[in-house]
Amino acid sequence: MARIMVFSPHPDDGVIGCGGSIINHVKKGDDVTIVYMTSGDAGSLRVSKKALGRIREEEAKNAGRILGVKELVFLRNPDGYLEYKKDNFVNIISLIRRKKPNLVYIPHKDESHRDHTKTFELASDAVERAGCLWFQECNGKPWKVDSVLCYEVWTPLRDVTYVEDITETIDRKLAAIIEHKSQIQNHRYDEAAKSLNKYRGIMMGKGGYSECFQILKTNRVKKKKQQRSTKKKRPASHLPRLSSYGILEYFSVVERH
Template sequence: MEEPATPERALVVAAHPDDVEFTCAGTLAKWARRGCRIALVLCTSGDAGTEEAGRSREEVARIREEEQRAAARVLGLEEVIFLRHPDGLLQPTLELRRELVREIRRFRPQVLVCGDPSVYFYGEDYINHPDHRAAAQAALEAVFPAAGMPLVFPELGLPPHRVQEVYIYGAAQPNLWIDIEETLEIKIEALRCHRSQIGDWDPGPMLQAWAAEEGRAVGLRYAEAFRRMRLG
C-alpha cells in the first residue's frame, strides 16, 4: 500500500503530555524529517499525573510541560501549545471547541491528527482515559464544520480554514498504516523524555512490540495505524 504524500503542515490535538509519544510519534517524526511543519496542541498539562503525595498541580504541570517540550524537540515539532484545562476533568465543551478552532485557523494545517472518541476499551486491560475521548471529540467538532465556517466564532478574528484530512490514531477501524521503521527509535527516545511518568522503565520493547503488531497486518516491520478521513 502506497503511503500518502507528507503534508506541508499538520496540527496534532491530544489530552496530555506523552499521549503522542505513546501513539503517533513515529509518524510525526517521519513527517518532520521530510519537512512538515507540525504543531502540537495539548488540552491539559497532565497536572494530575502523579501518585506522589504532597505534589501540587502547579508543580506537576511545570515538570510535564518541560518534558513535553523536550520530547517535541526530539521529534522535530515546531511548537507546543498548552491550553491548560484541568487534567482528569476535560470535557468537549464549546469553549474547548473554540480554542481548537482558533489554533486550526491560526496554524492552517492540511492535516489534523487526533484520537478516536468512540473507543472506550483497548483489549481487556485498558479503559480509554475520558480526557482522551474528550480531546478527540472536541478536535473533530472543531475541524468540521466549525473551523471552515466564517460565521462560527467570528470573534476569533481569524479567517476560516478547511482541514483537508484527519488522521485518527488508536482508531477502532484503521484504514491506513504508516511505515515507521526509520523513526521508531526517535519515538522511543521522545517517550523517554517523560521521566516523571515512566521513571527508569525502558519503553523500547513495548513500543517495538506495538509497532510490530500494527505493521504485521500489512506486511510492514513497524507501523502506526490510523483512520484517514479525506474531507476536501
C-alpha cells in the first residue's frame, strides 16, 4: 500500500487534474489524502465569501466520497491571495511528516492561475524541506517523499513524462467534478476534463481516456538513469515500467533529460 497526497489549490482542481488517478489509487488500497490550499471562497459574484467557502468545502466532501477518499484537509488560505510564507510552510511540512506520503501530486509550474503556481512553489519546496533535519518548528520527524508528479488544470502540460490510463474510472471522475455544482454553473469543467483526457488518451497512443503528468521528482527515475548511464540507450518502448504507483509508461522524455 502506498501513501498518496494531493495538493489542490481550490476544491475542484485536484479532481480535475488527477481525479482518475486518485480513484485508481483507492482501488488498489492506497491511502489518499487531499489537501485544499484554499476553500475557493472567491469563486462567485453572487454568493458571499463566507457562505461560498462553506458550500465549496461541502462540495469537496461530496466529491471525495465519490473518489473514495476519506481524509480531506482544508488549510483555508484566502482564495486568490495564496502566499509563499512561513506559516504555510510549517503547516505543509508538518502534514507531510505526519502522513509520510510516498507520492505527491501538485499543479505544474506553468499553470496560468496564480494560486496554482503558488501551490506548486509551496508544495514542491515543502516536499524537499520535509526531509531535512532542520525546521524544528515543524512537527514530526524528517520524511523524504519518493516521487512528485505535476498535473494539468488550466494550462495543458507541454512536456509529458507520465501517463495514467483512466478509461475505467473516467465516469466516476466526471461524477466527482459535477459535485462542484457552484462552479460548473458557469464553466463546464466536467466537459473540459473529459475532452482533455480523451485527447490525451488518443495522442499518447493509449486510446480511451488518460491523465498526463510531468515528473518533478522521483528517486526511482534517478536510479534508473544512473544504471543506464553506463549502458547503451534502449528504445523508448523498452523503458522500464514503474508500476508501484499505477504509472503506465516511462517516456523517452525522461531518457533525454
